[in-house]
Amino acid sequence: MIVVMTTQSLAAVKAHFSQVIDEVAGTHERVTVTKNGSPVAVILAVEDYESLMETLEILSDPRARSDIRQAEELMAAGEVYGEAEVRAALAARRR
Template identity: 45%
Template sequence: MEPREDDMLTRSLPAHLVRTQFGQILERVSIDHERFIVTKNGQPKAVIIGIEDFLAAVAKPSETMKALQDQARASGAAGMSLEEIEAEIAAVRQKKTVPQPS
């Protein structure tokens, strides 16, 4: 279950601590959906958030992308593994390279 916006934690951390604890911070943003404000000399300088939170909050998909995603879900393509996608692409490429009878 995705956390609600008001459930997400935001903590302020000094830059020197972020440098020494970066791996642990990455785990916390990706697993616990925590957010961190990085400060330098007490002033906010940057924000660290997980990629899922970033995509949900900032990188809204275009109408074209939404339509493609809906089409992929409807056709069942959204559930394909990377290997299945690569096999499908290879099959189409193979079909294009086979000489067509004149």
């Protein structure tokens, strides 16, 4: 989960690069880097980057998008399952 996004100048990031990296890795904070006042890059934790790439991959798959839409429609219609029902269904699949 990405918690916060800060903006820092390139000069500030260069001066405290190791600290910026530690904060990004430890807090999942995104840092937008600016050069001459304009955003030029974003620093984020590898885990967050990989999560974004996975999300893009899923959303680029038409079948996955269709499945997600269908699930949202079922949820909106009240067709939901409790934890016990889901666990029972998963256990039955493993047999």
